Amino acid sequence: MGNILEIKNLCKKYDNFELKNISFTLPKGMIMGFIGENGAGKTTTIKAILDIIKSYTGEIKIFGLDNRKYDEKIKEDIGVVLDDMFFPEILTPDDINNTMKGIYKNWDSNMFSDYLKKFSLLSNKQIKTFSKGMRKKLEIATALSHHPKLLILDEPTSGLDPVARAEVIQIFQSILEKDECSILLSSHITTDLEHIADYITFINNGEIVLSKTTNELLDKYGIVKCTEKEFKEIDKKDYIKYKKTKYEYEVLVENKKDFKSKYNIAVIDKITLDDLMVLMIKGEE
Amino acid sequence: MIGFIKKDLAMIKSNFKLLGVLIFVYAIMGLMGKMDISFILPFMCVMIMISSFSYDNYNKWDAYCISLPNGRKNSVKSKYITTILMTLMVCLITIILSFIISYVNTKTINYEQILVTMFGTLFGTLLVLTIMYPIIYKFGVEKARIGIFLLVFGIVIVFGFLSQYIDLSFIAKTLSFLENYIVIILVIIMIAMVYISYKVSEKIFSKKEF
Structure with a gap:
């Protein structure tokens, strides 16, 4: 199983923000959830992958090819949904169809039309008449309609109601089953990722904090809930971060089983990605 | 490439009506022997295309288009090609109408x-295009707007003044004196300035970050 996307030591410096040695890989046919708080560097990383930002250092390979050298070839096989970047809103889905026919060799008008029907989007209405959720659906339909091998989706479910979100997530899953497509999906809505992502990559303050399989993360990691007295008995090496709440301590541990065998603390909860993010960002060491 | 041109044409199609009305007004005014506004029509094409940059900018199309195959190059190329095609088309329509008006009158x-x-x-229209497009790509359409208005209105006023008070046939006499050479030279200059402008815009856009 080869890697569809490989990022090695990606660095990009701005006046007030920096991407520091970003490295991760996305294997073929997998979904990677890319999580992190606002401003953590998710969109900047995605922009570097797509060459929307320049003057970064490091290596980005897509389908085994350098993303800058083989820009045109690579982008034929990438579908994107970018946060707040799309076609001008005076255009209609029909205009997008006509445009994309002349851009992608594999553009599939029938598929695009099917998605429009599925999402109840009128093809002759200007984008500006669409709600935020409808626009997002149109962006998704546009990203999917040329049979991409890699989907890069920056907040694709933001603005969608729970029903539409479930619908979109289901579509992503069915694409994976049919087309051997791979997906890099950044999202704040981490519950979606828990259900579909094979890998989770967590970025914080411009640095990759972890990149692991979702199963490993959700099965191994845990939150120990204990009293102050119990917390003081825990060796610093045995936890990652902790947070003091009104009544107890919440302690993030990397391996629930190992922890349980070492300490006699009864309550170790399963972790959610939300818990992980909050503790990693707001917790103390 | 064709896709990018289609997108630009789709964006400005609502302005075709305005252009049609202006051509109609020109024809009526010409037939009534009033002021010749034919010089405004090609300039309108550039103005319309410049407005398309605003729409692009508002919805961050420039960043999105980079995610498409060869997006950086083709989006710039399509702006130039669409503008020039539209300008030539309008020039052709205006010339045909001018022949009719001249014959009727x-x-x-x-x-x-x-x-x-x-x-x-x-020539004037292409001059506006070749100066303005690199400025727009460098500084954005909002910042370039003041420059656009000064340049366009400056040229329109000069041409309006010339057509009202000066018999332009002396240019024709001069040109006929120089035979076809001056036309060829001017055509070469036009092609060269469009090419240089395009290359500058392409260079600016190839380095641009969003």
């Missing part, structure tokens, strides 16, 4: 004056 067609006027207008 005087029972003869003043080929030379009409062609020279349109040639000058085309």
Whole structure:
């Protein structure tokens, strides 16, 4: 199983923000959830992958090819949904169809039309008449309609109601089953990722904090809930971060089983990605 | 490439009506023997295309288009090609209308004056394009707007003044004196300035970050 996307030591410096040695890989046919708080560097990383930002250092390979050298070839096989970047809103889905026919060799008008029907989007209405959720659906339909091998989706479910979100997530899953497509999906809505992502990559303050399989993360990691007295008995090496709440301590541990065998603390909860993010960002060491 | 041109044409299609109305007004005014506004029409094409940059900017199309195959190069190329195609089309329509107006009003067609006027207008229009597009790509359409208005209105006023008070046929006489060479030279200059402008815009856009 080869890697569809490989990022090695990606660095990009701005006046007030920096991407520091970003490295991760996305294997073929997998979904990677890319999580992190606002401003953590998710969109900047995605922009570097797509060459929307320049003057970064490091290596980005897509389908085994350098993303800058083989820009045109690579982008034929990438579908994107970018946060707040799309076609001008005076255009209609029909205009997008006509445009994309002349851009992608594999553009599939029938598929695009099917998605429009599925999402109840009128093809002759200007984008500006669409709600935020409808626009997002149109962006998704546009990203999917040329049979991409890699989907890069920056907040694709933001603005969608729970029903539409479930619908979109289901579509992503069915694409994976049919087309051997791979997906890099950044999202704040981490519950979606828990259900579909094979890998989770967590970025914080411009640095990759972890990149692991979702199963490993959700099965191994845990939150120990204990009293102050119990917390003081825990060796610093045995936890990652902790947070003091009104009544107890919440302690993030990397391996629930190992922890349980070492300490006699009864309550170790399963972790959610939300818990992980909050503790990693707001917790103390 | 074709896709990018289609997108630009789709964006400006709502302005075609306005252009049609202006052409109609020009025809009526011409037939009534009033002011010749033919020089405005090609300039309108550039103005319309410049408005398309605003829409692109508002919805961050420039960043999105980079995610498409060869997006950086083709989006710039399509702006130039669409503008030039539209300008040439409007010039052609205006020339044909001018022939008709000239024939209806005087029972003869003043080929030379009409062609020279349109040639000058085309030159002026392309000059606006070649100066403004790199500025827009460098500084954005909002910042370049003041420059655009100054440049366009400056040229429109100069041409308006010339067509009102000066008999442009002397240019035709000069040109006929120089035979075809001056036309060829001007055509070469036009092609060169569009090419240089395009290359500068392409260079600016190839380095741009969003």
